[in-house]
Amino acid sequence: MTYLDYQATTPLAPEAFDAMLPWLRDQHANPHSPHRAGRAAKAAVEVARAQVAALLPAGGRVMFTSGATEALNWAIKGVGGATVTQATEHAAVLDTVAASGRANVVLPVDRGGRVAPDAVATAVQETGAGLVAVMLVNNEIGTIQPVAEIGAAVKPLGALLLCDAVQGYGRIAIPEVCDMIAISAHKIYGPKGIGALWVRDGVSLTPLLHGGDQEGGRSGTLSPALCAGFGAAAALAKTRMAEDAAQAARLFDLARARLSGWTLNGPDEQRWPGNLSVRRDGLDVARLMSDVRDVAFSAGSACASGSGRTSHVLRAIGLSDAQARATIRVGFGRYTTEDELVAALDRLAAAADAQKVAA
Template identity: 65%
Template sequence: MIYLDYQATTPLAPEAFAAMEPWLKDGFANPHSAHAAGRAAAAAVEVARDQIAALLPKGGRVIFTSGATEAINLAIMGCGLPVTAAATEHAAVLDVVEYLDGRTFPVDSAGLICPETQASDSVSGQALTAIMLVNNEIGTIQPIAELAAAAHAQGNLFLCDAVQAFGRMPIPDGPDMIAISAHKIHGPKGIGALWVRDGIALTPQMLGGGQEQGMRSGTLSPALCAGFGAAAKLAAERMDADAMHVSALWDRAASAFADWTINGSTAQRYKGNLNIRRDGVDAARLISECRSIAFSAGSACASGSGRPSHVLRALGLTDAQAKSSIRLGFGRYTTAEEIDMAADAINRSAEAML
C-alpha cells in the first residue's frame, strides 16, 4: 500500500511508540493519584506538555483534550461569545458555528482570506473569529498573524485551528487559542490540545473531577501524552529536513500530474498537500480503482457523504469540478519512488475514464 493521505492521519513515529510503551506496561498508574507511581505518571504528562508547548507561542498554557475536535469545541463553546469563521474551516468549527447561529465569511479563488475582508464580515466587539492556519483539504496557508491583528483591532478573540501546521512549520504569534492534534504529526490518535493565551477565561464543557487544570474532566493517559510529546519533540528537531523533503516530493508530484489543475494557492501553501482536479474524472471511482494507493477526495470527516467538498465549492468550483478533484498528502516517510508509482497508476486510471 502506498499511503498518500497524510492530511487524514500520519504513520506513528517509532520514537513516539517507544515513548508510549513504558506507560502502557509498568507505568499504568493514574497520573492524578498522590502515590509515587501516580506522581511519576504525572511527571511524564508534564514533560510532554513542555515538549508540545515548545512549538507554540509563549505566554499560554497547553490543555490536553481527546483531539482537536474537542479542543475546538472547548474554545468556541467555552468562551461564550458570538462566532464567525471562514467558509473553508473544518467541520469541527463549522458545525459549532452553525449550532450557535454564527456566521461565515468567504475566501478568494485560491482559498485565501484578506484581513480587510475578514474584518468587514466579522462581528465587532466581544466576539470570536475562527480561522485555520493550513487548510486540511487544499493546503492553503492563511496570514494568521495579520488576521489575528485585524480581529483584535475590533475587540475580538481569535481561534486558530493549527492541526495541519503544528510540527510542520512555526506557529505565528497572535491567536488567543490554538487547537492541535497528535495524530497529524506522527503521534497517537485520541489526544490533542488547546493552547490558551494567558488571561483568556473559558467555561469547562466537560464536568466531573476537573483533572486537567479544571478545564477538562477525566483521567489523562500518560501513554498518549508521552507519545504526543515525543512526536512534537521529533517534529521540532526535523522541521527543516521534513520541509525540504516535502517540497521535493511536491515538485515531483506536480510534474507527474501536469495534466491536472491544482486547487488552491500554489504560492501560499503547505507543500505536503496536492489537491488537483481533471475534468471528466470521477474521483470516487478513481479511488476505488486504485486500491493499492491510499488517497482521498477531501476531508476524511466527510468521506462517503456524496456531497461535493464545501472547501472546493467555497473556491468557486462547480459540483462537477469538486467531484473530479483528489487530494494527495505526503510527508516524512513518503518516498520519491512511491510518488512516481502512485502518479503512474492514478494517471492511467484517469485516462481510461476520459
C-alpha cells in the same frame, strides 16, 4: 499499499511508539493519583506538556484533550458572543459555530481559499463578535491563511483569535498573535485520541466537560501513554521541521510534474506543499479508487467521506459540483519516498487515462 493520505492522518513515528510503550506495557498508574506511581505518571505527562508547548507561543498553557475536535468545541463554546469565521474551516469549527445559535458570520474566501483580513475586521466591528476562528493550513487544499494579519486587524477590536493549527503545527511557525490554538497528535506522527488546546494567559473559558477538573477547565483522566507519544512526536517535529518542509517541497514538485495535465486546486504559493489537491475533467474518482486499490489517497476530506456531498472547501473556492467530484487529494510527508510516490502517481495517471479512452 502506498500511503498518500497524510492530511487524514500520519504514520506513527517509531520514537512516539517507543515513548508510549512503557506506559502501555509496564506502568498503569493514574497520573492524578498522589502515590509514587501516580506521581511518576504525572511527571511523564508534564514532560510531554512541555514538549508540546515548545512548538507554541510563549505565555500560555497547554491543556490536553481527546483531540482537536474537542479543543475547538471547547474554545468556541467557552467564549461568549458571536463568532466570525470563514467558509473553508473544518467542520469541527463550522458545525460548532452553527450549533451555537449565535449571530455568527461565515465569510467567503478567494479562489485560493484565503479570507481577507479587512473583511474579518469589518465583520467583527458590525457584529461585536467576541471570537474569530481561522485555521492556519487548510486540510483539503493546503492554503495557508494570513493568521498574523487577521490577528493584527481584530485585536484592537477586542476579539479573541482562535486558530485551528492541526495541519500547521510542527510544520510551520504559529503566529504569536493567537489567543487559542487547537492541535492534534495524529497529524504530526503521534497517536490518535489526543490533542490539545493552548490558551493564552489571562483568557478564561467556560468548561466544556465537568467532573474532576484535571486539566484546569477540562475534566477526565489523562492517558500517560498518549501524552508521552504526543510529546515525543512534537519533540521530533521540532528538530525535523526544516528537513520535513524540504522533503514535502521536493515531493510536491515531483508530484506536480507527474500530474502535469491535472488542474491544481488552491494557490500555487502560500500553501503547505505536503498537500496536493488536483482535478481532471470527467474523472470518476470512485472508479479510480477501485482501479488503484493499493494506493491510499483521498477524494476530499476523510471527515466527510460517505456523506455524498461535494466538499464545502472546493465549493467555497468556486468549483462546480462536477469539478469537486473530479478532484483527488494526495498527501505525503516524512516517510514517503520519491520512488514510491512516482510509481503511485503513474498508476493513478494511467488509470485516469484509461477512463478517458473508455469514455
